[in-house]
Amino acid sequence: MSQNDLFGGDAATGPDSSDWRARAEWLHAELHRHAHAYYVLDNPSIPDAEYDAMFSELQSLEAAHPELLTPDSPTQRVGGTPLPEFSQIAHDVPMLSINNGFLEEDILAFDKRVRDGLETDAEVRYACELKFDGLAINLRYEKGVLTQAATRGDGYTGEDVTANIRTVRSIPLRLQGDSLPEVMDVRGEVLMFKADFQRLNQRQRDAGQKEFANPRNAAAGSLRQLDSRITAQRSLRFFAYGIGRLEGAALPATHEALLDWYSAMGVPVCAERAVVSGAAGLLSFFSSIATKRAQLPYEIDGVIYKVNRLDQQGVLGFVSRAPRFALAHKFPAEEATTVVQDIVVQIGRTGAVTPVARLAPVSVGGVTVTNATLHNEDEVRRKDIRIGDTVIVRRAGDVIPEVVANVPERRLAAALEFVMPSECPVCGSAIVRPEEEAVARCSGGWVTCAAQRKGGLLHFVSRRAMDIEGLGEQLVEQLVDRGLVTTPADFYKLGLVMLSELDRMAQKSAQNLLDALEKSKSTTLARFIYALGIRHVGESTAKSLAKYFGNLDALLDASEEQILAVDDIGPVVAQSILNFLHDPINRELIAQLRVSGIHWEEGEPEQRSQHLAGKTFVLTGTLPTLKRDEAAAMIEAAGGKVSGSVSKKTSYVVAGEEAGSKLAKAEELGVAILDEAGLLNLLEQTT
């Protein structure tokens, strides 16, 4: 039998099908070309039926000759077998977020900051583009071939969604052109067009399945499918707008040129973009897009401005997690009005009493909202929100419901003012609000107050703490109510028999929970410290403590001075840690947890002879041999801190040639003054 019989005569052009290798290569290239025309250029080059015929021909060829199957074959877009879970991928260059602005004055302030940063009075050129309502994705291309795709995640680590991304037809599996970079991380947004979203929801309706609230959720849900065959049936799109790691090619000079380069390589770039001058240009781009917004085939929640020249972007740099050279100019969030049916309070794990508005259900941005936090008593007064009021609600950052304001015209005579209860609704202890503080707290503590106990236990098992899978709110609630668990140590005393008493807890789930508990026993010191839930000690402070002390005993025996020497810990936090550690109940808890088998790799206390810990230095003038930053690094390595200005708290001023006002100030304040030799001498000493 000849290969001809298999494939019939429908796709008549190209190499003769008797040479199956050439035939496959030709199909491969043609399908890529047509898909590009269709999905990227939005300009179909052949009828759909013809495309489908060529597609199935290639599929059969690959089935008959597996050696033809390459990762960049168009047939790989149909999806493969489900994954057990997504694996984590660390981004080589973090995927940061962009600061938001809403008002004209925010935009003027942004432009001013940029010009100040660049030290120029000239009008800055900005690249303007759309802010899509989708998911940020990093696509890795190696020598032009798509090798990996990851979600943004927390910006530093995302999830591997390569199998799903391969099914997105507008994403090239292979880039066009010669001289492609060795490694290139293309960044952009995966989104679902409005029309595709409507069709998907129609299908979901017909199949009796749940509809998606909005295109963004649909896109997110589709991309997070473990079974990429499902993703393949969802019409996702992609637009590129940024770059991460780049090797083996020069970065273009401007953002505009970067996007043009992408376009030339076959990477889809949105056509709604422009380069403008100055703040006036930004505002006019914004209003022209605002006018078009409803007609666009996809949803956007604003526009993005970026300084066009990449060298200028470099000069501006970053503040914490956001670039100084970019701004998201967002449209006002969708708002709705509803009625406050009640104002209740919740007790957090620290005892914080938070008023929460119970709202008549209302749809905001496709999601039904029934609760909204009012933060604290002052906030309720400031916004003058009463029970029975009609209020305006929006979702802050399109996620968390927020009561914006009440509608005074609709105020009822019977509207009831919120009164902070004097006793905790859960345990009856007094609620106290320290002067000068915004939050009121239940004075019960976790021993007395079940709400605080539950909160503390939930914190203990949470992902960033002990990470005990399967222990959620429901289960903790039950365990506490039935008296099976009072302290975190009790989790590790649970057995199969005890668990079998619980609702919805058969043999299988009980065993899973015990396995998860067992697994959590192997942890890190930082997680353990964080899990304890010491006030003012969050993830970051717990890490600093773990690094500084190295092992738990060193921390347990630490003096106030030692704790104060840890970076970013001041008197308030230090006192809170000491209070916690000196409480016999807590020491007993820690002892029990250790007995139950929780363990981690014990390290040595930070050994870089921290003899300058707690000391602050100010450098002034030119030192004879050391550069300024070298001296600073040496001081910091010994645990000292380098600050820019002299104050009472300064321990030493290191003065070189041509020292100026700082030296005078030091003399005035009686601060010790060192020369370079004196500094080196101090660094040498080890005690």
Next chain:
DNA sequence: AGGCCTCGAGTTCC
């Protein structure tokens, strides 16, 4: 003393 930045804590809905 005042302002910036970072961290902690609480929160919603699916």
Next chain:
DNA sequence: CTCGAGGCCT
């Protein structure tokens, strides 16, 4: 995400 508060710089 937002607010408040702590820590540190100017």
